[in-house]
Amino acid sequence: MNKSNQDTGYLHSVETFGALDGPGIRYVLFLQGCPLRCGFCHNPDTWQACTGKAVTPEDAFEDILKYKNFISSGGVTLSGGEPLLQPEFCQALISLCHSAGIHCAVDTAGSIPLDFCRQAVDAADLLLLDIKALDPTLCQELTGQDNQNALALLEYCEAAQKAVWIRHVLVPGLTLRRELLENLAEFLSGFSCVEQVELLPFHKMGEYKWEALNLRSPLSGTREPTKAEVAAAKKIFQSRGLSIH
Template identity: 40%
Template sequence: MTTGRIHSWDLSTGVDGPGTRFVLFTSGCPLRCLYCANPDTWHMRDGRGTTVDEVMAEIDKYRAFITAAGGGVTLTGGEPLLQSAFTEEVLRRCKEAGLHTALDTSGFLGVRATDELLAHTDLVLLDIKSFDLATYRKLTGGELTPTLNFATRLDRLGVPMWIRYVLVPGWTDDLERVDALARFVAGLGTAERVDVLPFHRLGAPKYEALGIPFPLRDNPVPGPGLIEDVRARFRAHGVAAY
């Protein structure tokens, strides 16, 4: 019986894939993004153990609703590929149930996603957090190359992608770097869109509750003009941006 550790689940509309989604938050993440809004998902030990059967029983309660709303199931985290066997089994069972499936990942652990796992995935929400190697390392504690390799692999396999780009003033707002990322995304045949997500500080209370500092507590949030400028850069390369 396949088991995993999860933080929680929720229902959402519009931000975790098409339609109304059942969103499963897995526990554990190898990155430490400075703007992370969910530091309570960093450690697997802090999650609760569950089986795939238990997850599917919960999803089944909402199956008719999410199907009627044109939605499906999204696995996020944390980082779902940290528990790749569990993630693969949930995705497989959802596909067998006729549900649209989405995987929200940084791509840092893309090598853990088997071709079978991706065959059960209708959409990958791929977070490309910076297109500059040094900035990516400072911002996340990880390396950018695995994510780019994963993106090209998804394209080769024909897996649809929505690219996610968090816009953080002083970190990811360099327009030349945005142009470089836009050129990369434009070369991915299965990349359907880019979602430019404005940095926010809504997770600050979680850091306080955990007794750890929020590194970007005093960082400004992007204004509407900057957000639109970045979206325009993607659109200039023929990439749909929202």
């Protein structure tokens, strides 16, 4: 395919047989760069922008086509990092994928102002939206940024009836608190665009990446939630009529 510097993107890595990032089996592109500094991030090596492998949308699409038969039940997911930090690349790649009938999801924390990334959001078939915390002060504490952009994105998806899967990390002592979960569940129950909620137990599998970068995770002393705690959290959301994955 013809190569162009227009809309060049920066990739951290790809996963050709992803089963955790949207419906079906998916080709997942992890884009480089993220404005958040989440204490529970398992990919801190994606934070730095404009690094990694530079590719054009055509380059990326050409590789995706090699796996088209394997991802026919799913599609492509743009993840990161924060993919909407590179909206032109996302929009162009989604357009190419749609030309081949491939479903496209964007996995985002909603940290980018909508005015900057609206066209990429409009192009996506599905948003996997990670709500870090409903309380803006807690969100600031967890990520270094409040949730204004994320909630504005959710409101926009509701108006456009864009399909959304909500993701929320359960961190003992921080987000795994009954009153906070009840408030979030009640809030999300008012959005018809939310198809399901994924509650993700906090884990430390990415802690070695922090160490490799000479960083110390602020949650290094935090325990992982128990199965009983996760089950209780799921019941809160189910009681509000929300579908839990």
